[in-house]
Amino acid sequence: MTAKPFYVTTAISYPNGAPHIGHAYEMIATDAIARFKRLEGRDVFFLTGTDEHGIKMLQTAAAQGVPVRDLADRNAGEFKRLAEVLDVSNDDFIRTIEPRHLASSQEIWKRMASHGANGDIYQDSYEGWYSVRDEAYFDEDELTQGPDGKKYAPSGAPVEWVVEPSYFFRLSAYQDRLLKLYEDNPDFIAPKERRNEVISFVRGGLQDLSISRTTFDWGIPVPGAPGHVMYVWIDALTNYITGIGFPDDTSEQFQKYWPANLHVIGKDIIRFHTVYWPAFLMSAGLPVPQRVFAHGFLTVDGQKMSKSLGNVIDPFALVEEFGADSVRFFFLREVSFGNDGDYSRNKLVNRSNADLANNLGNLAQRSLSMINKNCDAKVPQPGEPTESDKAVLKLSDDAIAAAVKAMDEQAIHEAAAEIVSALGAANNYFAGEEPWALKKTNPARMATVLYVTAELVRRLSIPMLAFTPGSATRLLDALAVPEDRRLLAFANETGALTPGTELPVPQPVFARFERTDEA
Numbered sequence: 430m431t432a433k434p435f436y437v438t439t440a441i442s443y444p445n446g447a448p449h450i451g452h453a454y455e456m457i458a459t460d461a462i463a464r465f466k467r468l469e470g471r472d473v474f475f476l477t478g479t480d481e482h483g484i485k486m487l488q489t490a491a492a493q494g495v496p497v498r499d500l501a502d503r504n505a506g507e508f509k510r511l512a513e514v515l516d517v518s519n520d521d522f523i524r525t526i527e528p529r530h531l532a533s534s535q536e537i538w539k540r541m542a543s544h545g546a547n548g549d550i551y552q553d554s555y556e557g558w559y560s561v562r563d564e565a566y567f568d569e570d571e572l573t574q575g576p577d578g579k580k581y582a583p584s585g586a587p588v589e590w591v592v593e594p595s596y597f598f599r600l601s602a603y604q605d606r607l608l609k610l611y612e613d614n615p616d617f618i619a620p621k622e623r624r625n626e627v628i629s630f631v632r633g634g635l636q637d638l639s640i641s642r643t644t645f646d647w648g649i650p651v652p653g654a655p656g657h658v659m660y661v662w663i664d665a666l667t668n669y670i671t672g673i674g675f676p677d678d679t680s681e682q683f684q685k686y687w688p689a690n691l692h693v694i695g696k697d698i699i700r701f702h703t704v705y706w707p708a709f710l711m712s713a714g715l716p717v718p719q720r721v722f723a724h725g726f727l728t729v730d731g732q733k734m735s736k737s738l739g740n741v742i743d744p745f746a747l748v749e750e751f752g753a754d755s756v757r758f759f760f761l762r763e764v765s766f767g768n769d770g771d772y773s774r775n776k777l778v779n780r781s782n783a784d785l786a787n788n789l790g791n792l793a794q795r796s797l798s799m800i801n802k803n804c805d806a807k808v809p810q811p812g813e814p815t816e817s818d819k820a821v822l823k824l825s826d827d828a829i830a831a832a833v834k835a836m837d838e839q840a841i842h843e844a845a846a847e848i849v850s851a852l853g854a855a856n857n858y859f860a861g862e863e864p865w866a867l868k869k870t871n872p873a874r875m876a877t878v879l880y881v882t883a884e885l886v887r888r889l890s891i892p893m894l895a896f897t898p899g900s901a902t903r904l905l906d907a908l909a910v911p912e913d914r915r916l917l918a919f920a921n922e923t924g925a926l927t928p929g930t931e932l933p934v935p936q937p938v939f940a941r942f943e944r945t946d947e948a
């Protein structure tokens with residue numbers, strides 16, 4: 430049987446600056462989902478990348494006195510490097526300046542322009558309040574007046590009155606089809622509160638969307654319309670189909686992976702993904718994605734991250750200090766996926782010490798060291814299992830089943846919590862059975878307890894491959910688990926560890942970190 434495909438994406442980030450922890454967070458969470466689906470045996474394609482056009486890039490480049498292409502190259506390189514240091518398993522990295530993306534964006538444009546009797550794209554002129562920072566026009570009633578008498582967008586960015594010739598997309602014609610999409614597919618927008626927001630926005634009526642710009646040229650040329658470049662969001666959203674081979678939509682890859690199973694994005698860009706994107710796709714005659722999940726925003730020590738506050742956390746520095754797995758696990762376990770979350774150094778240290786070093790690390794190191802010393806460094810021969818052996822193994826199997834269910838709804842924090850709680854039970858089992866005391870009194874029973882504990886480490890390390898891939902791999906290596914058995918289907922297999930198998934000398938897998946003193 431061929432594996433069922435699963436196509437998952439992150440948003441593509443603006444490379445007008447270096448990546449921050451918000452970007453790292455989205456990569457980590459999406460990677461946990463992608464890795465978990467692979468552990469379930471799915472044929473996963475995971476795409477991430479950078480969104481390199483638009484006026485914001487031009488302005489940053491001008492402010493820095495560098496060619497825009499150089500700015501894009503430098504920072505896109507940093508985003509790629511971030512994925513590497515975070516141990517992110519993306520299958521491709523798309524940059525929207527690539528030739529494949531030009532072809533793809535022009536093709537989707539042409540399809541939208543030729544849709545229906547009159548086409549969904551027409552030329553007119555546009556004037557309105559435009560925020561350069563948001564790359565969006567705003568209605569008068571959405572703006573506020575500052576103390577300086579100037580008008581500001583809801584984001585706080587200044588707006589200016591702009592008049593330009595522009596192509597428009599007939600978004601207004603899609604209101605009913607979009608409402609039907611949300612109704613027929615209650616899982617299309619997650620979490621639920623976001624869905625309600627989008628539905629009431631669309632019910633309020635949709636205006637046609639200005640989708641080309643003539644005031645600058647850093648963008649994808651509109652086919653057959655010299656002087657016009659595409660509005661950056663047209664080209665940005667199209668990355669999701671370029672990444673799997675569009676415009677060749679008859680290719681095996683495109684047929685297999687489209688529509689995407691899941692777009693993971695931040696809550697600030699939900700309208701683009703759940704209103705504009707499905708409308709563009711319907712217009713181009715392409716199926717719409719199955720689900721869009723909006724995660725929350727990260728703050729630092731309870732405060733919004735900002736350059737002026739000087740509290741922007743460099744994800745590379747975090748990985749440098751704590752290693753990818755501790756950083757990953759902190760965000761996955763600590764932040765309830767879909768809600769806002771907060772980073773603080775002490776919280777990361779606490780989480781990593783408690784769940785990784787003291788819980789999983791302790792269990793593995795104590796049991797494996799005893800096996801090394803007392804069982805000839807070989808997987809011990811277990812005897813008949815007792816009720817307590819069976820109970821703790823069942824508990825870990827149930828936790829894994831609950832984690833699978835939670836991951837299906839992107840409740841990543843719950844899945845991680847299930848595994849941590851099973852590890853806690855495993856530690857209690859080990860402590861309660863006192864294998865060190867059995868060494869003299871009942872060595873056969875000691876062997877059984879050590880076998881069961883090694884089994885628990887093996888079983889629970891398999892789902893941990895999605896969260897802490899490097900260390901979970903080292904634990905499975907320490908148990909000599911063959912590469913092709915590191916899938917969830919094998920987690921609850923009895924007798925997976927073969928007695929007599931030689932095991933390497935165990936090394937501690939997780940470091941303990943020091944808290945910084947709180948004032």
Ligand code: ME8
Nearest residue numbers: 440441442443451480665666694695696725726727
């Ligand atoms: O929005 N916490 O790019 P971007 C959590 N190019 N997530 C955050 C965050 C924070 N503090 N700040 C940003 C764009 N993000 C567009 C996307 S997709 C076709 C085009 C998230 O670099 C943000 O919500 O501003 C988005 O999902 C991603 O990081 C990239 O943000």
